């Protein structure tokens with residue numbers, strides 16, 4: 001994908017005739033332009049990994065708006081497709097990151113309506129679409145994208161992200177200017193000084209709402225666009241959201257609700273057809289396309305479908321000349337870890353052999369983790385309690401080394417089809433009353449309640465793998481749980497909880513909020529909470545939260561865009577195609593988690609397994625999901641122990657400003673020597689914060705009260721005030 005960096009001078013901040021040491025206003029604008037060019041170059045340089053093929057920027061008259069772009073050329077590699085794009089009258093300008101599918105049909109349609117195009121790049125359709133449909137153009141956009149568009153006639157900036165938030169977009173107001181960019185590091189060249197947002201860190205705001213790790217920097221949320229009107233008013237508008245059908249209440253007369261009438265077979269075919277289409281449109285590129293292949297169902301289904309489309313339907317894969325060309329798959333192999341439970345590579349190998357595709361492996365030794373550790377933190381811009389994201393940085397590197405520029409992944413499937421173990425309890429909380437088909441075995445109510453009780457009791461696993469990671473809710477979470485009809489996801493925010501390690505002042509200022517309560521409050525609007533309480537089945541409510549929280553802010557960032565783009569690889573996610581997801585959202589919960597009367601258990605992602613059956617091995621059809629996780633514990637005196645130990649020093653911890661060294665100093669021993677997985681996860685997080693501090697030059701966090709003026713300053717300040725007020729009394 002590409003990279004975007006834009007700056008808009010807000011109303012009231014235009015240069016004066018003596019700004020920048022100028023003699024007059026004309027010179028002030030000239031000097032400002034020279035400075036802005038230099039800053040823009042620096043900013044684009046910071047995100048050049050997102051677009052190493054081309055670079056361009058455009059400034060409006062009086063430097064009011066600056067749009068910058070680095071390009072990873074995917075469709076139409078000619079200079080004609082260089083960005084920013086402009087309309088023929090030079091009034092609308094845009095920079096785009098990502099892919100718009102169906103672009104050829106849209107382009108044809110727009111040509112018939114009188115628009116012309118200079119390139120054969122999908123991004124170019126944006127301006128014409130905007131001119132034709134205004135903001136309802138969002139309806140026409142299908143794919144993974146982010147863009148900034150400027151309409152000078154109506155003095156409006158629009159900055160939008162795709163429906164699921166695959167492509168990032170951050171913004172910040174600083175010194176009278178609005179910055180918008182694909183990654184926060186792009187702001188540094190404009191003079192932004194990062195400061196920790198400790199509140200956001202402690203409340204996990206950087207994972208649940210619009211906040212980031214840094215004060216004053218926000219994210220545009222998935223399915224929304226930011227507008228800046230008349231260079232002064234910023235608003236965010238939702239253009240799309242996830243919806244689920246009404247769970248039906250059988251106590252109502254049937255004319256008051258809709259009962260599911262489709263057969264299972266119809267639904268299976270419905271999923272298959274839409275997934276095949278979502279994969280097919282994602283194979284179109286003028287560069288080589290490959291797959292990130294794991295040992296799981298999702299990427300294997302994508303790989304199998306690609307093979308089917310190429311061999312069976314003659315569809316071309318990227319710029320491959322023939323439909324029989326090699327399919328390149330890339331897989332991670334974990335080595336030096338405590339065992340096979342994390343390594344899916346042997347299964348991926350069997351899938352690759354079955355499909356007859358070419359497989360490349362990155363071997364994740366401890367040395368490989370250390371080699372990529374600092375860069376991974378820098379690219380991701382937030383810490384993670386698992387090292388799986390570092391493996392993905394290494395994976396994208398070997399992908400690039402093998403000449404592949406675009407990869408398809410299986411990300412987003414678990415959040416549509418119910419792939420996580422934690423979702424079993426949420427499915428069992430309510431009966432699924434939407435279904436009357438005789439072919440579907442209904443889960444008897446007493447068995448449902450028994451299974452639910454068992455699931456609830458299994459809380460508090462060993463926290464070694466994410467698979468088993470569950471935490472009993474403290475009483476403060478009850479309030480949050482009540483508002484979301486008791487679904488369980490918010491406990492996951494505790495994974496990042498570092499409150500017990502705060503220094504006393506930070507504990508006082510930031511250590512009081514329960515991230516679960518804040519998360520529910522900030523993540524979900526009142527309308528959505530009402531739907532969770534009254535309309536949606538509990539499985540669907542949980543899936544909504546997984547998508548808005550875990551998928552958007554962890555999986556698609558630290559395990560998606562950021563780690564792919566670290567090595568200039570474009571990731572495409574067929575499971576996040578809204579034509580598919582809207583269909584899947586409308587299916588009954590019982591076909592996602594299917595009850596098997598023989599084993600008296602639930603089979604996750606059942607409908608997907610059935611839809612993908614012709615394209616996957618029997619092994620995968622019968623396999624339970626294993627979340628993608630790197631080993632958590634590592635040997636004493638090994639490369640990771642030494643490296644993380646070197647980051648976890650008193651000096652580094654104190655430089656962060658908000659953590660207490662005395663509370664942190666045992667973590668290395670607890671994690672590496674005593675193999676405590678919970679402490680190890682904290683260690684990963686904190687050592688990454690240390691890396692971020694260093695690479696971003698983040699200011700040390702200081703207590704609020706230390707910033708207040710001392711007594712002498714206050715008296716000096718009050719003296720003239722006292723005189724004025726006594727005068728005014730006369």
Ligand SMILES: Nc1ncnc2c1ncn2[C@@H]1O[C@H](COP(=O)(O)OP(=O)(O)OP(=O)(O)O)[C@@H](O)[C@H]1O
Pocket residue numbers: 291292293294295296297298299300330331332333344345395408409410411412414419625626627628
């Ligand atoms: N070990 C791996 N090697 C290469 N890519 C991987 C690996 N693990 C995960 N991925 C990529 O990340 C995506 C998301 O991982 P995830 O575990 O959710 O899906 P999956 O492994 O394909 O299927 P399942 O959810 O059934 O395990 C995968 O579809 C794949 O594209």
Ligand SMILES: NC(=O)CC[C@H](N)C(=O)O
Pocket residue numbers: 001002003071072073074075076081096097098099100121122123570
């Ligand atoms: N890398 C991208 O974001 C690609 C943008 C656009 N689709 C192009 O091919 O240029």
